[in-house]
Amino acid sequence: MGIIKKLPVYSEKIPGGGIVTTSVEQVLNFAQAKSLWYLLFGTACCAIELMCTGASRYDFDRLGMIFRASPRQADLIIAAGTITKKMAPRLRTLYDQMAEPRYVIAMGGCTIKGGPFYYDSYSVEKGIEHIIPVDVFIPGCPPRPESLLEGCITLQKQIQQRKLGDWQEK
Amino acid sequence: MSNLRTEEFDINMGPHHPSTHGVCRLLLTMDGEKVVKVVPYIGYLHRAIEKICENRTYAMCIPILDRFEYVTAMSCNYVFSLAAERLSGIEVPERAEYLRVIMLELNRIASHLIFFGTTAMDIGALTPFLYALREREYIMDLFEMTCGQRLTYNYIRVGGVSKDIPNEFTPKCRETVATISDKVEEYKRLLNGNPIWKMRTIGVGKLDADLALAYGVSGPILRASGVDYDLRRDDPYSIYDRFDYNIPIYQNGDVYDRYMIRLDEIQESCKIVAQALDQIEDGPIRAKVSPNFKPAAGETYTRIENSRGEMGVYLVSDGTKKPFRVKARGGSYPHLQLLPEIATNCMIADLVAIFASFDVILPEVDR
Amino acid sequence: MNNEELKAYIESHYGSQLTYNEAGKYDLLFEVDASNLVTVCEKLKNDSELLFDYFCNLSGADTTERFEAIYNLASTKKKIRLDIKVILPHENPVVNSVQTIWPAANWYEREMWELYGIHINNHDNLTRFLLHDEWDEGFPMRKDWDAPDFIRFPDL
Numbered sequence: 001m002g003i004i005k006k007l008p009v010y011s012e013k014i015p016g017g018g019i020v021t022t023s024v025e026q027v028l029n030f031a032q033a034k035s036l037w038y039l040l041f042g043t044a045c046c047a048i049e050l051m052c053t054g055a056s057r058y059d060f061d062r063l064g065m066i067f068r069a070s071p072r073q074a075d076l077i078i079a080a081g082t083i084t085k086k087m088a089p090r091l092r093t094l095y096d097q098m099a100e101p102r103y104v105i106a107m108g109g110c111t112i113k114g115g116p117f118y119y120d121s122y123s124v125e126k127g128i129e130h131i132i133p134v135d136v137f138i139p140g141c142p143p144r145p146e147s148l149l150e151g152c153i154t155l156q157k158q159i160q161q162r163k164l165g166d167w168q169e170k
Numbered sequence: 171m172s173n174l175r176t177e178e179f180d181i182n183m184g185p186h187h188p189s190t191h192g193v194c195r196l197l198l199t200m201d202g203e204k205v206v207k208v209v210p211y212i213g214y215l216h217r218a219i220e221k222i223c224e225n226r227t228y229a230m231c232i233p234i235l236d237r238f239e240y241v242t243a244m245s246c247n248y249v250f251s252l253a254a255e256r257l258s259g260i261e262v263p264e265r266a267e268y269l270r271v272i273m274l275e276l277n278r279i280a281s282h283l284i285f286f287g288t289t290a291m292d293i294g295a296l297t298p299f300l301y302a303l304r305e306r307e308y309i310m311d312l313f314e315m316t317c318g319q320r321l322t323y324n325y326i327r328v329g330g331v332s333k334d335i336p337n338e339f340t341p342k343c344r345e346t347v348a349t350i351s352d353k354v355e356e357y358k359r360l361l362n363g364n365p366i367w368k369m370r371t372i373g374v375g376k377l378d379a380d381l382a383l384a385y386g387v388s389g390p391i392l393r394a395s396g397v398d399y400d401l402r403r404d405d406p407y408s409i410y411d412r413f414d415y416n417i418p419i420y421q422n423g424d425v426y427d428r429y430m431i432r433l434d435e436i437q438e439s440c441k442i443v444a445q446a447l448d449q450i451e452d453g454p455i456r457a458k459v460s461p462n463f464k465p466a467a468g469e470t471y472t473r474i475e476n477s478r479g480e481m482g483v484y485l486v487s488d489g490t491k492k493p494f495r496v497k498a499r500g501g502s503y504p505h506l507q508l509l510p511e512i513a514t515n516c517m518i519a520d521l522v523a524i525f526a527s528f529d530v531i532l533p534e535v536d537r
Numbered sequence: 538m539n540n541e542e543l544k545a546y547i548e549s550h551y552g553s554q555l556t557y558n559e560a561g562k563y564d565l566l567f568e569v570d571a572s573n574l575v576t577v578c579e580k581l582k583n584d585s586e587l588l589f590d591y592f593c594n595l596s597g598a599d600t601t602e603r604f605e606a607i608y609n610l611a612s613t614k615k616k617i618r619l620d621i622k623v624i625l626p627h628e629n630p631v632v633n634s635v636q637t638i639w640p641a642a643n644w645y646e647r648e649m650w651e652l653y654g655i656h657i658n659n660h661d662n663l664t665r666f667l668l669h670d671e672w673d674e675g676f677p678m679r680k681d682w683d684a685p686d687f688i689r690f691p692d693l
Contacts, residue, residue, distance in 0.1 A: 040188050041186060042192070043192060043193050043214070043215055043532075044192070044215055044217075044237070044240065044533055045237055045240040045321055045322060045533075047192070048240060048241060048284070048321055049320070049321060051284075051303065052303060052306075052307070052310075052320075055287075055299065055300055055303030055304070056300045056301075056303055056304035056307070057303075057304065057307045069187075069188045081215075082215060082217055084213075084214060084215060084216055084217065084669075085669050086213055086214050086216065086668070086669035086670075087185065087193060087214045087215070090185055090186060090214075094186060116222075116233065116234055116237065117217050117218070117222065118688065119222070119225075119688050119689065119690040119691075120218065120221055120222045120224075120225050120687075120688070120689060120690050121217060121218040121221065121222055122218050122221065122674075122677040122682075122684060122687055123216050123217060123218050123667075123668065123669070123677075124217050124218065126688075141322065142320075142321055142322065144320060211666060212666055212667065213666050213667040213668060213669070216667045216668065218677070220678065221677065221678060222690075225689070225690045226690070226693075227693060256562055256563045257562050383590050383591060383613060384590075384639065384640050384641065385640055385641045386591060386592045386593065386639065386641030397613060399613045404613075404616045405611070405616065405618065466562075467560070468560050468561070468562040469560050469561060469562065469566065469607075469620075470561065470562045470563045470564065471564060471593065471594060471607075471609040471618075471620055472563070473593060480593065482593060482594055482609070484594060484596045484607060484609065486598060491693070492693070494598070495596070495598045497594065497596035499593065499594040499596075503644065503645075504641050504644075507641065507643065507644045536667065
């Protein structure tokens with residue numbers, strides 16, 4: 001069973017190659033985790049850090065993450081920035097348009113609980129968790145690109161630990 | 171074929187659209203590829219910053235206003251501090267003024283680099299984005315070593331700045347501005363001669379000076395239309411009169427000129443930073459200001475030249491520790507208002523180019 | 538023209554309509570009657586000594602007893618600045634639109650109407666645009682505004 005557990009990460013090490021034995025669960029999880037295409041959804045300050053993470057120095061691509069402009073092609077929403085009451089229904093629509101399995105990262109204080117706009121603001125949603133289900137929260141105002149990378153790696157780990165039954169019922 | 175009857179249709183661009191640089195919604199009436207009518211809808215990022223500021227002390231307003239225009243957050247810090255200083259008559263130490271100018275100009279460079287990258291990306295060239303953000307990271311390093319933040323600084327405070335620069339800042343900053351000044355030449359080589367770039371930008375989205383002034387357009391867009399108006403010189407603040415720099419002016423007012431003027435401004439800002447680093451002397455960095463300080467009752471509208479145009483704060487004090495009214499005016503607000511005037515009857519691909527060349531940032535519009 | 542000269546000029550030429558208000562710090566602040574606003578603004582823009590061709594900003598303010606509308610003007614040719622304040626009653630505040638003089642005022646007036654409930658006469662498009670479409674909770678920037686889900690900052 002040892003080989004199967006490590007597969008498919010070490011599949012190229014099998015002498016001769018050609019035959020790979022693994023479980024469907026691991027192949028699916030591996031494929032999903034290593035090619036998380038994210039929706040380019042940035043509303044406020046965090047969007048600039050999201051851009052920086054995608055650009056030269058931090059290079060999101062090495063995690064297999066490429067931005068998509070259309071929700072139909074995306075697996076992941078990185079909700080970067082304040083969500084206002086006017087924007088909330090649009091966020092829900094975007095989420096509904098994505099194909100299963102889909103994931104959400106809440107980036108920054110505003111998406112967690114309203115951030116600096118919690119008090120005295122008549123137009124800001126206090127957190128996005130009651131609009132769409134969130135998998136990973138990244139605190140910060142705005143979070144550094146390193147935090148975002150760590151959040152994405154956390155999500156990838158979560159995905160790789162899933163059982164086949166988990167995402168059928170979701 | 172020309173008398174073929176076509177039908178108009180409506181199409182929504184945004185609020186989630188990568189070329190709207192945030193969450194602006196444009197309701198377009200289209201006739202084929204031609205835009206017949208543009209109606210901008212804003213408010214998707216209306217965060218009530220003005221309401222929040224009315225219930226905070228002056229010191230607490232500054233981090234909130236950081237989020238008002240996050241690409242050049244130093245300017246937001248500065249314009250509010252300047253307004254509070256004008257109300258209360260606080261004198262800022264010499265060294266603090268120099269540090270402020272250095273930070274403001276570095277921030278202007280960083281903002282124009284984002285403009286360069288995103289505009290090129292919207293028009294279809296992805297590489298400049300990677301180049302521009304690479305250079306921007308050097309500036310982020312400088313900010314980080316000074317105040318510990320990359321984007322929302324809370325650095326410029328009422329009466330001065332929060333921290334002095336570390337020793338390694340000066341050599342690194344000199345190196346950075348020299349590098350960026352060189353890199354701008356490289357950017358110009360990369361795009362200016364490119365025939366596709368020229369076709370997409372020259373003569374597109376022409377804005378004449380009268381229309382620009384009538385709509386309250388300011389900053390690089392106004393100067394690209396041939397109006398010589400820069401608040402650093404014409405409504406002087408801080409110590410800009412001590413530096414030798416040019417204010418670039420272009421005459422055509424099209425997308426190409428709006429792009430060129432920003433590249434030139436990067437180089438001029440590099441000059442200012444280099445001169446400020448030469449002139450700066452040791453000394454205190456902050457006047458004594460209590461965290462709960464109370465300016466005298468009065469009101470002022472303070473404005474500065476930001477990378478997107480005139481940034482202003484209308485500040486009313488009633489003599490208590492909280493401001494009575496804070497109204498933040500961003501440069502992008504009139505620019506977005508102007509969009510229907512010049513984007514009508516253009517092709518939809520040109521609309522994206524025009525929108526990108528305005529460098530609209532939505533939090534500044536919505537607040 | 539510096540501030541002293543500008544003040545003297547305005548007081549001699551527009552003294553009947555504009556009254557000096559010393560609350561304005563750094564720049565000059567004048568008060569004008571709501572009924573005179575449009576005519577005065579038109580004159581200020583076309584006066585060859587002033588040429589206020591640039592509309593910087595318009596902000597409303599609520600002092601709980603009255604409303605104020607503050608117009609910040611600038612001249613790109615003469616490099617001068619001027620603020621004009623209009624005082625409006627707390628019941629039924631109405632002000633005339635200046636968008637025929639400066640088209641830039643359009644959105645500022647719309648915003649003031651939306652957030653403060655100051656009605657604008659002769660405005661071509663007085664519709665909601667900052668708040669969400671189903672908003673029915675009144676005018677949020679007024680000092681006495683409140684709503685069930687509005688969380689106030691703890692007292693300082």
